[in-house]
Amino acid sequence: MLRKIVIENLGVFRHLSMEFAPRLNILCGTNGTGKSFLLDSVWFALTHRWPIEPVTSIKKARIECIGSDSSGDHMDYSASFDRSEQEWTWSPDKFDNTGLVFYARADGGLCVADSVQGNSLALSLHEIWNGREKSGKFVCEGLVSDVLKWQNRRSEELAMFEKILEALSPSNFxxxxxxxxxxxxxxxxxxxxxxxxxxxxxxxxxxxxIRRILTLAYCLTWVYSEHCRACNVAGMSYDSRMTFLMDDVEANLHPDWQGSILESIFAAISALRGSLENVQLFVATKSPMVTGWAKVHFDFPLDGMLELREDEKKYVMLDDSPLLTCKI
Structure with missing residues (x-):
């Protein structure tokens, strides 16, 4: 679990210090305030890898993190950018803070990291639907192929996919x-x-x-199924930790659907895992329907809404309005 992140001289942030709630964190703000980059930074803090392209800086850049490991013990760790080597160096260089990390990107792609498999994977939207082959082996067979296979076999994955799909459906059908x-x-x-x-x-x-929801339902089903299979092959117990990141959570959805999408995501993850225990969520939005739902349904010891805005010098900062922040 990630409790705090401090970003220095990176992306749109000169200095950003942000504490996170243990369950749901909503990142909001206008276009250009760094919501997507902050999600990328959270992914980087958890996995040691940038989602797609490595992020560099012409200044002395640093990311400091406070989190907890699989035992719940407090952890401090940081990354510094070496401009001469053009690479990031972590201290300590290894730590147990990952579990299962799921990142639904704004472009429709997916990044996933699994502590059991010890690697991370980035898929484009096309690959999610049609599969990816690498060196003659399929890394992912894709939604079209997998769902058809699940239907033919009446598999456990089919039951899981249908449960998640129902949970993510709009209220009217x-x-x-x-x-x-x-x-x-x-x-x-x-x-x-x-x-x-x-x-x-x-x-x-x-x-x-509908395609956005089908994509999300398939990715959740496929990622968790592969995690369970990897645990069985390795003779390990399922990792109870999961971090869920989703950018532009309201994209392509009707306003009525936007107003219920967070509740639907809660229900989908509960259907997948049985509960929300040991699950931390980060979602980015600019929809008033999403933030409106949050203000009514938030449990503020567990949930937080964090708004990014520009100051008078055009630096991005955290809005300290008590209505919109939690534990800041």
Missing amino acids: KIRLSLPTRISLDDVRDIPTVALPYGNVPVLHTSSG
């Missing part, structure tokens, strides 16, 4: 899988379909909002 179908003379694949109020629709032809 439930998204459910239906029978696969062919959609083209040129494509011999059977394509999964979803049953919507107006009929069955191939997943490749669904709206952007």
Whole structure:
């Protein structure tokens, strides 16, 4: 669990010190205030790797973190950027702070890190749907292939996927899988379909909002399933720790759906794991529907809303309004 982060001379931040709530942290602010970069920094703090491209600085950059390990013990650790070597150095160089880290990026891609497998993986939106092959082996078979396989086998993954899909559905209808179908003379694949109020629709032809939810449901199912399989192969117990990061959480969703998406994410993770225990969430938003829900439903010892804004010198800083912050 990450309790605090201090960022010096990096990205849009000259100096940012931020304490985090143990359950839900909402990062809000206008465009250009560094919400996405802050999520990238949280990922970096937890995994020692930047999500996509390494972040560099022409100044003396540093990230300091306070967290807790798998035993709940307090940990201090930091990273400094060496300009001559163009690389980041961590002190201490190894620590146990990861568990399962899930990052749904604003571009639709996914980053995942698993302490059991000892590596991290970044997938594009295209790869999430169609799979990725590396050196003749599939790293991920993709939503279209996996969901069809789960349906044919009536597997545990199918039951998990359907539970998560129902939890993430909007309040006025439930998204459910239906029978696969062919959609083209040129494509011999059977394509999964979803049953919507107006009929069955191939997943490749669904709206952007439905596709976003299908992507999130599939990624959660696939990531947790692979974690459980890795634990079984390694003869290890499942790691109870999970950090969930999601950028632009309201993207492509109707305002009514935006207003319930955080509650839906809570329900989806609970359906996946059985509870929210040892789960820490970070989501970025600029939607008043999302923040409006938060102000009504927050449990402030557990949850926090953190607003980034520019000061008079155009430096990004943390808004210290007591209405919007927790434990700052």
